[in-house]
Amino acid sequence: MMTKVEPHPAHIDRLLEAGRTGEAIAATERAAASGDKEALFRLALWHLIGEILPRDLARARQLLRKAREAGHVEAAHMEIALTVTGSGAQADWSTGCMLLQKLSSIDAAAAHQAQLLTAMRLDAFGVPKTLPKAEVLSASPRVTLFRDFLTEAECAHIAATSAPLLEPSLVVDPASGRQMPHPIRTSDGALIGPTREDPVIRAINLRIAAISQTDVAQGEALTILRYRPGQQYRLHLDTLPHTRNQRVKTVLVYLNGGFAGGETQFPSIGLTVAPRGGDALVFDNVTEDGRPDVRTKHAGLPVRAGAKWLATRWIRARSFDPWRGPEVPL
Template sequence: MFLVRQLAAHGHPDGLFVLGRHLWSGGLVTSDPVAAREQFDRAARAGHGPARILSTNLLASGIAGPRNWLTALSRMSDERAIDPRRKLQIELLSRMTLNSAGQPERLRKPERLSDLPDAQLFPGFATAAECAYLLELGSRNYRPAEINDGRGGTRLDPIRNSDEFTIHWLIEDPVVHAINRRIAAVAASEADRGEAMQLLRYRPGQRYRAHYDYNPGLDNQRELTALIYLNHDYKGGETSFIKTALKVKGRKGDLLLFRNTLSDGSVDPMSEHEGSSIISGTKYLASRWIRERRFAP
């Protein structure tokens, strides 16, 4: 790290970028997302292409620093030579009805599925093009689902044998962020209360056994769960609530939103649910947990 810090101190673009990555992830140094973003911004100004992409992503989302949606959008056009995906992202954003802050101006009306658990379905929440975009993001990045092992590492999830890919905050591009803000809007929440979006893949025989998204060990509780169905050409795989007759199998683009807590903040016992086993085909979801308070740095 000494050499990296020396290079960064002299304004070397690669040194600034590498130092930013270490500060973001932690390990060799203490994790400091705010300081990491500062290094990415400096590297971007020094002409480092990948750093510019990350800097713009963070400017669009407001993670670990100020947010300026319009400036982020204006920078994207110049970044098409750095990242060809910027062209598609600009096109997708142009189809969304957003205000100058990136907030959705029109929202789908929900269908009430249940009062206990508190569950709603938003048909057509995401467009076919948005679903295709999220599917492409995950296509080469899925890994077996893991959980924290309590010792600073990870282990395979004992109740879920699906595959997953987390669109962590550094790679949360403006399209993903706009979708996250739309989720927050229909949930009457704020985007900074959401965890990073996860893309989930379930193949035949894979499932998510009965569980609660509520975690008693959390100080900032997972209050809500949002699931976007990215396809519907599979058999099985219903989202089934164990203590009720409610089973949900959304169409492509539908969003299922349900509450994990009661009004006093305790767990809603009726929110226990499972992702039933896939019989044939492959099920794809985008998942986002929403906390009680700000969660993003």
């Protein structure tokens, strides 16, 4: 009587659930050595996450390449993202775009990204050749508006990329250690980190760096917030206490229109900005000597009808490794 062999992923999951991690790793490595694309992808993820196996970005890149060559589409997308962002190796815009173009012949998502990139005016490194005109709303503290910063298609791509990741905004209760609803931000949020920073998102982050006059490596992961009726971001400062690498600037990009409310308000300087899809707002969070500027305390007013989508990038004072966090020096 023949013994039924379990599908590889299920077998590995059972080993992990049983705490037999060493056996799971060995079985996955054997399958990967035989060219199993799912095993190659799983090993790559383990090396990226750094829990089951030590974090090794260079090794993860090698495994993703092999998985992509074996026909794993998700691995191909992830390899492209890491290539253009420079995780595990030097950032290589041209190679990432070449891989995207190749993938676009068999994958609709890649074809859509390639189409969006074609419409952008970019140099050989993905940096925008032109920028929208700056409209200074406040000279001190400096608040600047860039109208039509993103196209409707670019806004839709950011929203679609983040939609599956959206979760209610939570914080950890210091008393109980449990997660609880965020007391300031009553929205749903998501981060677009290095593994999902596809060439379109990367080009947008490079555009954000250009209008904020900062290096792209100073920016935190692009954060997407969705506000439904009644949700808001109460009055707050974007600076952080006890940090070695302060948030010196904030860039807000309004991703849609067609909703009521949701204005960005700076009470200390008497400024209220009405959201318009595609516009970007840039403001300084610190004074010239690096101290938090209380005049930039701001709020996202409650949405009265519809849904407001917003992309936020907090810009730190210095560049940092996104895998180790903004507080760890390069």
